[in-house]
Amino acid sequence: MRLLIALIFPFLTIFHGQVISGYQFGGEQKIKAKKVREKLTFDDFRYPMLYNNDIYDFVTVAIYGTAEPGSGVIIAQKGDNYYVLTANHVLGKVLKGDEIDIQTLDGKYHSAKLLDFDEKIDGALIKFTSKRTYYKAFIHPDVSPRTGMYILTEGYALASKEARKMSLRRSLGPIVTVIEENKDGYDLFYDAATNVGMSGGGVFSDFGQTKIKGDGWSKDWLPMIIGPSDETKERYKELEIEIPEFAKLKKNKQSHPCYGFSTPILVGIHGRAESYRGGGKSGASMGISIYTLLTRFGKTMFNEGVASLPNERETLLWKDGCPIYKRVKAYYLGQ
Numbered sequence: 200m201r202l203l204i205a206l207i208f209p210f211l212t213i214f215h216g217q218v219i220s221g222y223q224f225g226g227e228q229k230i231k232a233k234k235v236r237e238k239l240t241f242d243d244f245r246y247p248m249l250y251n252n253d254i255y256d257f258v259t260v261a262i263y264g265t266a267e268p269g270s271g272v273i274i275a276q277k278g279d280n281y282y283v284l285t286a287n288h289v290l291g292k293v294l295k296g297d298e299i300d301i302q303t304l305d306g307k308y309h310s311a312k313l314l315d316f317d318e319k320i321d322g323a324l325i326k327f328t329s330k331r332t333y334y335k336a337f338i339h340p341d342v343s344p345r346t347g348m349y350i351l352t353e354g355y356a357l358a359s360k361e362a363r364k365m366s367l368r369r370s371l372g373p374i375v376t377v378i379e380e381n382k383d384g385y386d387l388f389y390d391a392a393t394n395v396g397m398s399g400g401g402v403f404s405d406f407g408q409t410k411i412k413g414d415g416w417s418k419d420w421l422p423m424i425i426g427p428s429d430e431t432k433e434r435y436k437e438l439e440i441e442i443p444e445f446a447k448l449k450k451n452k453q454s455h456p457c458y459g460f461s462t463p464i465l466v467g468i469h470g471r472a473e474s475y476r477g478g479g480k481s482g483a484s485m486g487i488s489i490y491t492l493l494t495r496f497g498k499t500m501f502n503e504g505v506a507s508l509p510n511e512r513e514t515l516l517w518k519d520g521c522p523i524y525k526r527v528k529a530y531y532l533g534q
Contacts, residue, residue: 237331239334245527260273262283270354272465286470299311301325342411344467345374349373389484401467466489
């Protein structure tokens with residue numbers, strides 16, 4: 200009997216540990232290697248989606264100008280050229296054509312050039328070149344920032360007294376007011392905590408905050424074209440008659456490939472915190488709406504060969520994210 204127990208006990212211990220054990224102390228503690236993030240993966244999504252995802256990370260870059268480091272957002276691509284919007288004060292004393300260093304989420308550094316800036320608004324457009332594929336933020340032509348709209352702002356916050364190093368940080372809150380033609384172009388004011396270094400980062404909204412349904416929420420999906428069956432083709436071929444129109448095509452609705460997928464919408468660029476006239480900070484943050492920036496830099500983009508920006512389904516965020524989200528949704532719903 201003792202021999203039998205001695206033989207069985209180790210297996211019982213292993214089985215027991217697998218079933219009920221939680222965090223275990225002792226033994227060798229392995230530190231997980233930091234993953235290089237190049238493409239969207241299953242781990243970048245949760246269900247339901249809305250602001251609960253990591254898409255924002257992939258379009259945000261760190262910028263190293265002559266001033267303190269800041270952030271930027273990739274908005275367009277033409278060939279190997281990528282175009283980034285940021286706040287002008289992030290660049291410091293940089294002239295058109297001067298080079299700036301930027302870092303993408305995959306950890307790669309790129310040499311970028313200042314394409315355009317405006318002294319009247321705190322915005323700037325820069326360009327970098329790479330053979331690698333990077334995601335671009337989605338801009339919807341009919342979504343305008345409005346008071347009460349919840350937004351998420353993201354950027355690379357610098358190290359502080361408490362935070363030992365630079366980190367990618369997000370903040371969520373409502374737009375408290377929109378003031379057109381304001382000083383330095385700052386027309387967006389929002390109740391979201393931001394830190395030094397997040398300047399130039401994106402201000403994002405979501406289709407849940409708009410009256411417009413994104414493609415992820417549309418119940419009328421793409422028509423599926425079905426040609427005549429092989430049997431029909433053979434029959435008309437034998438008769439030597441052209442296939443009539445009614446037998447050529449049938450239109451049915453496809454099931455939605457990723458219902459509930461919500462591509463973040465870039466509605467502005469973060470600038471800085473609001474200050475009181477008598478000194479001190481109000482607690483609100485300020486940004487410049489994407490349409491103010493595109494109105495100013497649109498001509499420069501056009502001269503670079505960027506005549507338009509893609510619709511939602513044409514974005515790489517949709518093309519890569521939609522099929523992943525379908526799996527994420529099925530997982531969370533136990534399907």
